[in-house]
Amino acid sequence: MEAFADVALLSRIQFALTVAYHFLFVPLSIGLGLILAINETRYYRSRKPEDAAATKFWVKIFTATFAIGVATGITMEFSFGTNWANYSRFVGDIFGAPLAAEALFAFFLESVFLGVLLFGRKRVSPKFYMVSAWLVWFGSCLSALWILIANSWMQTPAGAELNAEGTEAIITNFWEAAFNPSIFARYTHTVDALLIMGAFAAMAVAGWYMLKGRNKDFAMKTMRIAAVVGIVSSCAMIVFAHASAVNVWEEQPTKLAMMEGMYDSEVPPLYAIGIVDEESQEVIAPFAIPGGTSFLATGNFETEYPGLNELAQTEQFGDMNVEDLPVGLVFQSYHIMVAMYGLIMLTAILVLIFSFKGARIQKMRWLQWAAVLSPIWPFVAIQTGWITAEVGRQPWVVYPSMSGPEGVSLLTNDAISMSVSSVELWITLALFVLVYLILLIGWIRVVGRFIKEGPIVEAGAVKEGE
Amino acid sequence: MMEFLSVLWFFLIFLLIAGYFVLDGFDLGIGTLSPFIAKNDEERAILRRSIGPVWDGNEVWLLTAGGALFAAFPDAYATTFSGFYLAVMLVLFGLIVRAVSFEFGAGDPHWRKLWDACFFVGSLLPALLLGVAVGNIFAGIPMDAIGDYVGMPLFGLITPFTLLTGLLGLSMFLAAGASWAALKTPLDSELRARAIALRMPLQVVSLVLFVIVSIYALILIGPDMDANLSVLRILFAVLVVAGLVVAMIVGKLQDNDLKSFLAQSASMIALVALLACSMFPVLVNATPDSIGPAITIYNAASSELSLACMSIILCIGLPLVLAYHVIIYRTFRGRISAADLKH
Structure with missing residues (x-):
């Protein structure tokens, strides 16, 4: 109650x-x-x-x-x-x-x-x-x-x-x-995601007309505009997403630890999928690249990173109660977002190739269907990305970041x-x-x-x- | 400097509110009057079209005023928005359904009735409740030491005085709506005739309510008003009345809808100016039984640097905003014609 x-x-x-x-x-x-x-x-x-x-x-x-x-x-x-x-x-x-x-x-x-x-x-x-x-x-x-x-x-x-x-x-x-x-990394990361969303929505409309055999000229023109915007924004995302991740690594250690399910200090590995067992404070994953996350953030495979339990001992993050943290939610949101990016990139490349080389997409029903369904990927990526960003900074609303002025934080x-x-x-x-x-x-x-x-x-x- | 900036921002907040009341005021009026003066789909379309290109920009004045209040006087923003929680939410839901009713109504014939209803309710709720809210900050609310409202939710905000201020606001918005409708509808249409038939009675009602509210206000907080501003108060009170009277005269005798609308708008500006001069330096009054003190520019203002930054932002932004408004109102000047509806 x-x-x-x-x-x-x-x-x-x-x-x-x-x-x-x-x-x-x-x-x-x-x-x-x-x-x-x-x-x-x-x-x-x-x-x-x-x-x-x-x-x-x-x-x-x-x-x-x-x-x-x-x-x-x-x-x-x-x-x-x-x-x-x-x-x-x-x-x-x-x-x-x-x-x-x-x-x-x-x-x-x-x-x-x-x-x-x-x-x-x-x-x-x-x-x-x-x-x-x-x-x-x-x-x-x-x-x-x-x-x-x-x-x-x-x-x-x-x-x-x-x-x-x-x-x-x-x-x-x-x-x-x-x-x-964090403004530059987060602004470029977010707005670029929105451009991907727009491009994929336009792709979906064009794909639907192709399936129905209607508005052929409009559909092809739209598909091409969307393909170009889609591929440019998807490629740019590699840079922007990386900058965002590095920024979280540097500024928001508890968020990073939640994203990778790190309860104890370790050299963070890279998981593609997994489950966080919040009771036993472990990540259960079928496979992992040892030191992978460390490599992405710092360029080497050996950088150790503090876990949630260690961070909770510090004065800066002492207000945090590790048992109450929604680690599983942040971990899953983050990993779903990354997985969606894989689908985004794949769709963008396929649509680009077949929109321009002789406009073959007009005869490829499976790719037209893929275009119609494609807005789901950026849509899910955007929502899970925001969940990662916003739930990941809990229990604070104003986060006590590493470079932040002392005392300027609020639960x-x-x-x-x-x-x-x-x-x-x-x-x-x-x-x-x-x-x-x-x-x-x-x-x-x-x-x-x-x-x-x-x-x-x-x-x-x-x-x-x- | 701090004193100057605080005083400046007190009046700037009211300037933004005046901008909102004048500009979105006639939109709210049109929406509320719509079911009463438009008798068929075409007439409803004309009314919607009359505010179609401008209503969204007009509404941004409210967002600007809200943001500016948050920035300049955070305590006043926090107290009023959380204290008037359910009332603010009703205004909010009104604004939400009104905004979408425009675009959705035109594109969805089967749901037209629902969106027309949303247009009406979504205009009426803000038109009535904004005045009630002003009445409350004017007459005072009970607060605790931090400034949190401690009265009864929603119903505690409704008193004879705040009901009267709500009705005054509503009648002023409706009169503005009727004036705008008269100005924009086709010259010899029945729609315009109906708008004109309502315009003067609404102005008379506004005038009567204004006199009643003024006397009531003088009794309520008259002694607490800043004595230095008494001349300005008299001036603005006269201007409120003069604006309405001129609006009636030029509307009735000269049949000049533009002048009548402008006089009506001037009266609204004078009303907000009168409000500002009556409340200064108070932003939210406290009732006599309140534990916390009234929220004033002296205990609620942001830091000097914050106010200075806001002043620079406004100095750059306001001329741009005014330029946009000149562009849009000039582009869409004149009465609506049948050709306009084909868009």
């Missing part, structure tokens, strides 16, 4: 649920935003009505996705105050500025120029329309930057100090706080709103599940309809804009 009245746990569940849901749609809209902008640039050059139809098709899907992303994003901004009042008091001096900057610099840009995309085809010049498409995408990448600055600061605090009373983190240097030790359990009861949380949790479920069904219906309709070439659109 205790769990039913645990405000901290319920608040975490609500935040996890709403942020995971929000992060279904944001990756799609940022990823598809690029596909849309590329399409519109093609139209700007060609002025062919079918290219205009392609842009319009993507604008419709983008807008439906963007709308739900915006709507569920408001939840996130409000939730710091509604459910994490003590967190807000602790970090307000630093954390609020990026949120305000995100709204000022990014949200206004995105929303205003999306208005142009939606309603302005006949009202603005073709050039202005194309620039608007790029500005919407640029705005969404900028918004990702600000929110990841905020999130990365919670992972690796910098440019701050604890106030004299020990109740608040106070900013000492804006640039150090904004460009904290998740100390971050809640004292004035919110578990009853209120149950009410809002139920409402979130209900409303978000209806939104999801509504989104599937609308986007499904748009895809069924396909791009519609307007009669008389040939002369337009010339």
